[in-house]
Amino acid sequence: MDSDAFVHEHFMRQALEQARRAAACGEVPVGAVVVKDGQVIGRGHNSPLSAQDPTAHAEVLALREAARALGNYRLEGCTLYVTLEPCTMCSGAMLHARVDAVVYGAAEPRTGAAGSVLDVFGYSAINHQTRVLRGVLAAECSALMAEFFQLRRQEKKAQQPHPLRDWALRNADEAFADLPDWPWQPQWRSDLPALQGLRLAVVDEGPEDAALTWLCLHGSPGWGYGFRHLLPDLLAAGHRVVVPDLPGFGRSDQPKKDKRHSAQWHLQVIAELIKALDLRRLVLVGQDDGGRLGLAAAQALPERFAGAWLIDNWPLNTQPQQRQQWFEQAARKPAWDVARAMEGLEGLHTAVDAQGPEEARAWNAPFAQPGHRAALKAWPRLQTELTAPPADLLQQWAQAGKLWLQPAATQQPVSAAQWQAAWLQAVPPLAAQSGVWRQTRPGAPVPTAWQGGGAAAVEYFAP
Secondary structure (H helix, E strand, O other): OOHHHHHHHHHHHHHHHHHHHHHHOOOOOOEEEEEEOOEEEEEEEOOHHHHOOOOOOHHHHHHHHHHHHHOOOOOOOEEEEEEEOOOHHHHHHHHHHOOOEEEEEEOOOOOOOEOOOOEHHHOOOOOOOOEEEEOOOHHHHHHHHHHHHHHHHHHHHHHOOOOOOOOEEOOOHHHHOOOOOOOOOOEEEOOOHHHOOOOEEEEEEOOOOOOOEEEEEOOOOOOHHHHOOOHHHHHHOOOEEEEEOOOOOOOOOEEOOHHHOOHHHHHHHHHHHHHHOOOOOEEEEEEOHHHHHHHHHHHHOHHHEEEEEEEOOOOOOOOOHHHHHHHHHHHHOOOOOHHHHHHHHHOOHHHHHHHOHHHHHHHHHHHOOOOOOHHHHHHHHHHHHOOOOOHHHHHHHHHOOOEEEEOOOOOOOOOHHHHHHHHHHHOHHHHHOHHHEOOOOOOOOOHHHOOOOOHHHHHHOOO
16 A cells, blocks of 8 residues: 555544444434545534534534634645545535545445536636545445444334334225225234234224124135224214224234234234223124134133124134135135125125225225235135134134124125034034024125125123
């Protein structure tokens, strides 16, 4: 290394020390020193935030200190070292001060005025010419800037109430705006241990001390929106209604990989939510596999549950071929239209046609973007992991008049007769409980699909 290079690096390291002081104060880490006759006569580090001064750049502060040291604003015979390519303001100040040379470390491709964006020092018409030396200790200067901004991003992310995990995706809230018959806004939870920082959307309406709390759990590929017509009846009765979107569905965060989904994980999320909200006197309203997950939670926390309304729940892990094929389509086809599939599966033609494209938008919203279908891919596997329905608990509810079992009105993918036979196979004592079988209104796949569908439930499950 020649002597000039050694000298330049020596003073640039002093500028770097000033930059580190700026970083310690929460300022962008830029540092500068002014040198004359081998001596530092001016120092400065970025201070616009702390000084509340837009001109308090490292170069300007170093120039001010050097001018005071010399007793003259003209700094002839001086060299200014700065860790980042100066902006137009600082370059102009150097020219006005008649600095002999400026030596900078890292280039600034957005605002640099010493060659990157502008070259203020390259105009021959200016009455003073300042030499420019570029790239001294550029790697160290750049690394300091990169480290600072990475830390800032991390801090900003940590300050967010529900930061997005690197291994998850999140739909924009705007995708769920102005949906028909869905005025309820979610409460966001990311504090449940099982979530591992994921954001969970939970609609929680009604008084905490209500006589009954209805826990509405959807299956795949649905989300809380499927219970939209049920909520008014339940809330009108003075009850509490809790409707979470399972992870991967609705407005909740969505893991990128299908392997993160398991029945045990979803069960753990549900159980932790019940405990966190201290839900008691619960009636489970479980649609499809959401009912199976809810039953597993009830088996783990029986003292918190008072009954169940199970809608289109297949109770066996062995699926009928036609039902299995339906879920496998959802798993395999990236362009699978959720709204159209729900319409065909559950007889929603009338409802969809009445609502128009907004209804379809509601069903498709969680899965409209590429990569947001990991839960759909995982669901056929998850269905094989579900625990058997708790026969003793179901029989207890049936005897107390606190159990409804209700198939879909359509014959696809399985008929009502197949559905009932499966339940009697899973829980034989239900054969003696004729009162548990609930008929579905023709044209409505689930009671939640039509206005007033919850009024009878309020009467039946009343304490």
